[in-house]
Amino acid sequence: MTEQSLTNGDSRAFFHPITNRLSAPLCQPEPEGGVREAQGASASGHTMQKQHDKASEPHRYRTHTCGQLRKAQVGETVKLSGWVHRVRDHGGLLFIDLRDHYGLTQCVIEPESPEFPLAEQLRAEWVVTVEGQVVARSDDTINPDLPTGEIEIRIGKLEVLSKAAELPLPVFGEPDYPEETRLKYRFLDLRRETLHRNIMKRSQIIASLRQRMIEAGFFEFQTPILTASSPEGARDFLVPARLHPGKFYALPQAPQQFKQLIMIAGFDRYFQIAPCFRDEDARADRSPGEFYQLDIEMSFVTQEDVFEAVEPVLRGVFEEFAEGKRVTAKFPRIPYREAIKKYGTDKPDLRNPIIMEDVSEHFRGSGFKLFANLLDKDARNQVWAIPAPTGGSRAFCDRMNSWAQGEGQPGLGYIFFKDGAGSGPVAKNIGPKRTAALRDQLGLKDGDAVFFAAGNPAKFAEFAGQARTRVGRELNLIDEDQFAFCWIVDFPMFEWDEENKKIDFSHNPFSMPQGGLEALENAKSDTELLDILAYQYDVVCNGVELSSGAIRNHKPEIMYKAFEIAGYDRAVLEQKFGGMLRALQYGAPPHGGIAPGIDRMVMLLCGAQNIREVTLFPMNQQAEDLMMGAPSEVSAAQLRELHIRLNLPKS
RNA sequence: GGGGGUGUAGCUCAGUUGGUUAGAGCGCUGGCCUGUCACGCCAGAGGCCGCGGGUUCGAGUCCCGUCACUCCCGCCA
Numbered sequence: 001m002t003e004q005s006l007t008n009g010d011s012r013a014f015f016h017p018i019t020n021r022l023s024a025p026l027c028q029p030e031p032e033g034g035v036r037e038a039q040g041a042s043a044s045g046h047t048m049q050k051q052h053d054k055a056s057e058p059h060r061y062r063t064h065t066c067g068q069l070r071k072a073q074v075g076e077t078v079k080l081s082g083w084v085h086r087v088r089d090h091g092g093l094l095f096i097d098l099r100d101h102y103g104l105t106q107c108v109i110e111p112e113s114p115e116f117p118l119a120e121q122l123r124a125e126w127v128v129t130v131e132g133q134v135v136a137r138s139d140d141t142i143n144p145d146l147p148t149g150e151i152e153i154r155i156g157k158l159e160v161l162s163k164a165a166e167l168p169l170p171v172f173g174e175p176d177y178p179e180e181t182r183l184k185y186r187f188l189d190l191r192r193e194t195l196h197r198n199i200m201k202r203s204q205i206i207a208s209l210r211q212r213m214i215e216a217g218f219f220e221f222q223t224p225i226l227t228a229s230s231p232e233g234a235r236d237f238l239v240p241a242r243l244h245p246g247k248f249y250a251l252p253q254a255p256q257q258f259k260q261l262i263m264i265a266g267f268d269r270y271f272q273i274a275p276c277f278r279d280e281d282a283r284a285d286r287s288p289g290e291f292y293q294l295d296i297e298m299s300f301v302t303q304e305d306v307f308e309a310v311e312p313v314l315r316g317v318f319e320e321f322a323e324g325k326r327v328t329a330k331f332p333r334i335p336y337r338e339a340i341k342k343y344g345t346d347k348p349d350l351r352n353p354i355i356m357e358d359v360s361e362h363f364r365g366s367g368f369k370l371f372a373n374l375l376d377k378d379a380r381n382q383v384w385a386i387p388a389p390t391g392g393s394r395a396f397c398d399r400m401n402s403w404a405q406g407e408g409q410p411g412l413g414y415i416f417f418k419d420g421a422g423s424g425p426v427a428k429n430i431g432p433k434r435t436a437a438l439r440d441q442l443g444l445k446d447g448d449a450v451f452f453a454a455g456n457p458a459k460f461a462e463f464a465g466q467a468r469t470r471v472g473r474e475l476n477l478i479d480e481d482q483f484a485f486c487w488i489v490d491f492p493m494f495e496w497d498e499e500n501k502k503i504d505f506s507h508n509p510f511s512m513p514q515g516g517l518e519a520l521e522n523a524k525s526d527t528e529l530l531d532i533l534a535y536q537y538d539v540v541c542n543g544v545e546l547s548s549g550a551i552r553n554h555k556p557e558i559m560y561k562a563f564e565i566a567g568y569d570r571a572v573l574e575q576k577f578g579g580m581l582r583a584l585q586y587g588a589p590p591h592g593g594i595a596p597g598i599d600r601m602v603m604l605l606c607g608a609q610n611i612r613e614v615t616l617f618p619m620n621q622q623a624e625d626l627m628m629g630a631p632s633e634v635s636a637a638q639l640r641e642l643h644i645r646l647n648l649p650k651s
Numbered sequence: 652g653g654g655g656g657u658g659u660a661g662c663u664c665a666g667u668u669g670g671u672u673a674g675a676g677c678g679c680u681g682g683c684c685u686g687u688c689a690c691g692c693c694a695g696a697g698g699c700c701g702c703g704g705g706u707u708c709g710a711g712u713c714c715c716g717u718c719a720c721u722c723c724c725g726c727c728a
Contacts, residue, residue, distance in 0.1 A: 086688075088690050090685055090686075093685040095690085104688095170677095283722085
């Protein structure tokens with residue numbers, strides 16, 4: 001199915017210039033060969049065909065789908081049901097484009113037909129059944145953009161199954177409509193080709209993931225939706241417990257503890273297409289409230305084992321749905337600190353070829369006093385170069401500079417190279433020798449430029465990363481034709497919490513520190529503690545963080561120590577993670593896992609900029625479901641039963 | 652909680668330094684049309700210019716406030 005569904009799912013090459021519909025409709029059987037039945041189509045397709053072959057009693061609604069008929073069926077009497085996509089009324093002749101999930105078929109009727117008066121009344125999105133003969137179109141009326149374009153149905157009988165009121169949102173042509181309208185009438189929006197195709201692709205991606213995981217020896221288990229509130233992380237969604245006045249369930253932010261308990265229970269390899277709930281504000285790539293993860297956990301594994309299990313699944317599913325784009329053959333492993341130094345972020349977009357470098361030595365004691373003084377003042381300070389191949393014009397450099405100022409930076413120093421020399425104020429100040437040395441280190445040539453960020457890298461790395469991204473985009477250096485994966489490894493176990501002036505977990509308190517208990521006990525100072533790494537990793541694709549994962553800490557004594565370092569005493573740990581701690585005391589296998597975000601994978605594979613384009617029934621940014629009217633008020637009786645009294649804000 | 656953008660017909664948008672009766676395209680309704688597939692042609696309906704206040708002889712236009720949507724920051728172990 002895989003290669004073929006790719007072809008069928010490919011939109012652009014087959015995009016119908018006029019109807020905006022795919023010429024190769026979603027999941028339709030191929031005419032010749034006939035084996036090419038994609039999922040979804042097959043079941044009903046087979047049934048229909050069988051019933052048709054029995055001939056005497058045609059199916060109540062259809063003998064074929066709207067994407068199915070070809071020249072081979074010319075002469076047959078068929079029955080199709082679907083939506084009226086478009087009517088073209090020529091007075092003496094009337095065309096109806098009939099649409100269903102599988103495609104589009106043109107039906108035609110003439111005034112002599114007894115059904116003509118009814119046909120004239122048809123409006124967009126009415127649901128109808130059409131019965132009639134398949135006829136070949138004459139050569140000059142064939143529509144080559146439609147898979148069914150060689151035939152049409154001469155309407156014999158016409159039945160209206162369901163009328164449609166005037167549409168708040170047209171399906172045909174997919175004109176731009178406000179998000180609010182699209183969400184309120186989501187069922188109409190979903191009929192549109194683009195969304196319909198995205199949702200189908202999502203379904204196929206999930207089916208593929210599931211199949212790949214099962215083939216790799218993982219078992220799918222369900223974990224509770226009503227569970228206990230967990231102290232760390234995001235805000236919980238709470239559900240009042242009727243049987244326990246004053247107490248609440250929480251929806252799981254992720255099945256994190258459950259999947260570890262599954263390992264401790266001896267099931268060895270777990271996965272789940274897991275819903276996760278976090279009551280945090282939305283972003284374009286983040287649904288408010290709920291999202292899905294491919295949740296994975298494995299026993300008796302090292303970090304390397306997790307990579308070797310997960311990498312083929314991700315690579316495989318991306319290759320399957322990439323529609324020709326290249327997918328990284330072997331995901332490079334980049335230590336966290338190296339990622340920050342080279343890319344200014346822990347989720348680098350490796351399609352961007354720019355790699356930043358430390359060029360402090362070229363500025364130390366140089367005539368460019370601003371940088372030279374910075375380097376003298378504090379040993380931690382550095383100067384980083386952001387090479388900008390082909391960016392060697394004053395106009396571009398100035399544009400970058402004013403962008404930086406708009407970002408609240410003092411500016412963005414630069415040198416651009418032409419006629420064998422470096423130009424710009426920085427080059428003037430450091431002189432030709434240092435300028436040439438810089439150029440050589442960075443491998444730049446005439447027509448290129450380089451930008452500089454200076455100060456304490458901990459403070460400017462993020463901005464430098466943004467500059468790198470911007471340079472890459474503005475200069476068209478980003479190779480859009482690939483999915484570039486990498487593993488980011490060796491995340492620090494702890495980080496400095498500036499707000500509370502203390503050490504805190506940088507990621508997940510359940511991660512195993514590299515070096516184990518010894519490492520935690522041997523660290524003498526905050527600095528040494530902050531240097532401890534964890535078996536904690538991310539997988540990143542095209543600058544999108546798909547997932548975090550870790551080898552878990554399966555030893556209670558390490559857990560106690562780690563929490564102690566982060567400033568939580570024993571009692572807190574026992575109270576908050578009692579179940580987990582208890583489980584660790586009765587024989588826990590070493591284990592680890594990961595949980596790639598499914599919505600983000602689908603977004604990448606659909607080329608969608610917004611998560612609502614790959615979600616069936618999304619909420620808006622205020623976390624409201626405009627179609628169902630959620631959240632909603634509830635009755636006084638419901639509240640009473642739950643022992644809840646509202647205490648609403650005044651305004 | 653904070654910042655940016657947007658808000659004129661069902662939709663996409665135009666609307667001059669503030670000046671008569673607020674326009675276009677698409678859609679909708681009606682009529683005509685026998686080969687269209689973004690069909691074509693003719694006619695018509697459709698507006699609290701997001702809402703409230705202010706400045707002015709006069710506000711779609713200027714000012715203040717507010718609301719809605721969206722993007723971002725905070726937040727997302």
